[in-house]
Amino acid sequence: MxxxxxxxxxxxxxxxxxxxxxxxxxxxxxxxxxxxxxxxxxxxxxxxxxxxxxxxxxxxxxxxxxxxxxxxxxxxxxxxxxxxxxxxxxxxxxxxxxxxxxxxxxxxxxxxxxxxxxxxxxxxxxxxxxxxxxxxxxxxxxxxxxxxxxxxxxxxxxxxxxxxxxxxCNPREKERIQNAGGSVMIQRVNGSLAxxxxxxxxxxxxxxxxxxxxxxxxxxxxxxxxxxxxxxxxxxxxxxxxxxxxxxxxxxxxxxxxxxxxxxxxxxxxxxxxxxxxxxxxxxxxxxxxxxLPGAPKVTEEALKKEEDLDKYLESRVEELLGRFGDEGVPDLVSVLRSIATETVPNLPPGGGLASKRSVIEAMYNRLNPHREEEGSAGDLEDPW
Missing domain, CATH: 3.60.40.10 (PPM-type phosphatase domain)
Structure with a gap:
């Protein structure tokens, strides 16, 4: 497995x-x-x-x-x-x-x-x-x-x-497996192969x-x-x-x-x-x-503008969240990600959502917080949302 x-x-x-x-x-x-x-x-x-x-x-x-x-x-x-x-x-x-x-x-x-x-x-x-x-x-x-x-x-x-x-578990596949003397257990061939x-x-x-x-x-x-x-x-x-x-x-x-x-x-x-x-x-x-293929979507000015606006919005949110720290110190990257995840963010890519902007948010966080302690990249962290 x-x-x-x-x-x-x-x-x-x-x-x-x-x-x-x-x-x-x-x-x-x-x-x-x-x-x-x-x-x-x-x-x-x-x-x-x-x-x-x-x-x-x-x-x-x-x-x-x-x-x-x-x-x-x-x-x-x-x-x-x-x-x-x-x-x-x-x-x-x-x-x-x-x-x-x-x-x-x-x-x-x-x-x-x-x-x-x-x-x-x-x-x-x-x-x-x-x-x-x-x-x-x-x-x-x-x-x-x-x-x-x-x-x-x-x-x-x-x-x-x-x-x-x-x-x-597909009926046709299961029938063949059983006809060959096997079984389907925990949704796997003989309990092993998925x-x-x-x-x-x-x-x-x-x-x-x-x-x-x-x-x-x-x-x-x-x-x-x-x-x-x-x-x-x-x-x-x-x-x-x-x-x-x-x-x-x-x-x-x-x-x-x-x-x-x-x-x-x-x-x-x-x-x-x-x-x-x-x-x-x-x-x-x-x-x-x-x-x-030839009928694929092409780059449009409208889509580029929405993407630009989205990135500007995310940058402003990261900057605002970093500016709120007090006695507790600068929030770590996961805290910033979790906070943004609770919000309604406009123009997120359909199908990808905020996850598709995680690397962008990380880059903004690192740029706006140059004195942070090294804490690993967003890809190394457990899912913050």
Missing amino acids: GAFLDKPKTEKHSAHGEGNDLRYGLSSMQGWRVEMEDAHTAVVGLPHGLTDWSFFAVYDGHAGSRVANYCSGHLLEHILSGGGGADFGSGSAAAVEGVKDGIRSGFLKIDEYMRSFSDLRQGLDRSGSTAVGVLLSPTHLYFINCGDSRAVLCRGGRVGFSTQDHKP VSRALGDYDYKCVDGKGPTEQLVSPEPEVCVMERAAEGDEFVVLACDGIWDVMTNEELCEFVRSRLQVCEDLEKVCNAVVDTCLHKGSRDNMSVVLVS
Whole structure:
């Protein structure tokens, strides 16, 4: 179930890119976990002549990072070989089904291939990984999910689609687990694993007489296809459960939309998502990939003005709170945060709330109180609200 550090590791790995009429950004943070087990893939322009296709994915490893890291570098090639490359075609109904078959085949192939690795075969490494991704063709979006990471499409200003988490308590998943001789206890497979589909996890894939998709844990992805809407499609978010533990689909879509109206840098937007989730109380590794489509919101003067007014308001409140000290001395950062949290603050980013401004408040506090005693950053502190 994972062990935790005394304080979070807040350094981020972030990147960005563009091509095929889209832009992307990504960010990941180890957070409170003792190990970083997440990985990701971001490829614009695919081999086998699929130069106008792109692929993005997030992998949430557990019991180690071996499987997640291998999948980040090799799942795409298994998917493309699973579909024969040329079968990915033009967007006709037959071609779409060919792509879906190639994706499923690729997952089963990489899962069987990794089983041959000596450390996994001998039980020296018992890691597994979820996988959530989106394969973009010029005409379609292929959403791919295996586990409890999640993909969300923002279309027309609201959640247009989201993948469904594969949890052991889901009736369909529970039936498969029980048919394979297992049980669901404390919402986990055999009381241990919190996801019912994953790559790796070979301890749960050794039931004699059962095929790979009939085991306690299945490597089969769910693949959902949507035709692209040139004007309505705004962005796709892929994220591990360290993000979804503290934000709903609607909250994350609203928050990302609000950030895109004040910032063109997708890395910074993704960093803001990760920071906000840390401040909302996430204790897990956190990874997010944001794929911005042609219909995404643009920076507006109105949104920039509201953001500027919000920052000025917060600065005035921090300054006022610091100016109130008497015999008790200067209030510490947590006291300042708690005080502001009791107020109605205008123009907070939807979905992110005051947590999305915690780093800003901390920076203001440090600047306005230069003689403070060192007390750790806001990211190191217990949740003040």
